[in-house]
Amino acid sequence: MKKRTWWRLGVALAAIGALIGVAAPAQAAPAARPAWAPFGIAQVSVFHGVPNTPVDVYVDHVRVLNDFQPGTFAGPYLLPSGTYRLDITAADARDDSHPVIGPVNVTFARNTSYTVAAHLTAAGAPTASVFTNDISPTPWGTGRLIVRHTAAAPAVDVLAGGMPVIRGLTNPNQAALTLPAGTVQASVALAGTTAPVIGPAAVPVTNRTDTIVYAWGSASAGNLTVAVQTLRQGSLLSFPWMPRH
Template sequence: MTRTRKWRIGVAIGAALALIGVAAPANAAPHPSTWRPFGISQVSVFHGVPAMPVDVYVNGLRVLNDFQPGTFAGPYLLPSGTYRLAITAADARNDRNPVIGPVTVSFARNTSYTVAAHLTPTGTPTASVFTNDLSVSPSGTGRLVVRHTAAAPAVDVLAGGTPVITGLTNPNEAALVLPAGTVNASVALAGTTAPVIGPAAVPVTAKTDTIVYAWGSASAGTLTVAVQTLRQGRLFDVPWMLHR
């Protein structure tokens, strides 16, 4: 049995025990450093570093292999607690020489997160943890979230040519609750209206978070978007184990 497979099984066993409030034995899931009764977190991963396939390690074990730019993994359920994350080149044999990290992250119980590997405003690879608001929006509406994870200055988000989010900087986000439908959206440098991304038709679905990541590099001409959707109020109906 591979180390990655053992980690998956350990996380699943530990999470099940956490759900029923039983302390996990030391050999059931040794990697999360803390365990809490009923402590479950939902975690997704976004890769937003251009031209750099990577492997993702959790507590020294590889859990994502050859993870491609512009893609997502998850969401998955994990026991809440503290984890050590490291991101390496895709051909690395271990996590001793990461391109990002290692970083220590804490996931709270009954909370949804997206861990994003991306560029800083000046183009250095980094990682940020975003908390996903899965509270249910009013009937007939959805939540549109824009996250700035690109090597670019502050931006404005325009809908139909009109700014609706202004001065958004990396690594921050802004959210709008909108009627279900389609938004003709574009991204421009702050204070301007000429699109650097888009325009594009962005669907807003009722009872859904539509999360748009602006990623890439302005200087390299690789600015683009990736879209993640999460159902509101649905934390636990996703798989337990990460896929390699």
């Protein structure tokens, strides 16, 4: 195994981003680059938002994620910044000799936090987006609420208390709000309407935490739902290294 390969196993957290290629969303948040983060470190999570498609993930021919299920997250973990080779196979594959997707190179910048989301386009095709997470601290007593549209659905509005607070959000974009810590009653409706297609649901906003809500699934298939990721704001040093499976 070549030098630093054990570090490179951390890239499995980005492997789902290799599905059909990796495309950055047009409204990705700016990168957080804390001055106290170590040189050459990136933070990576993965969200698997393609329905009905469990997969295995290989890095340098080593399987590092097994039977990764839709609607779940892996990470966040720290890994050295750089470019990694990924192969993705069916969940029942014996090895990576016949990948479904791959090989694919994915690059992560130093002192930056990412979530790689495999999801459906608005038209329902499998794709992936790399979201850069802004984990810079919000003012004390507030948190950051981020909504990411990763569903096979047209533009949506996000409602709080029945009133739109985010308008016209399209796939694969995101919008962020800084809110007082507490609980928000939120729902998702088709743009210009108020009838929820997702929710309403109680969404906690935690002090100095990013609460990231992914709308995923398919409107035509009737399986629209949400998944919630939380990230502590501040230093990348507070997250573990990727273990080898």
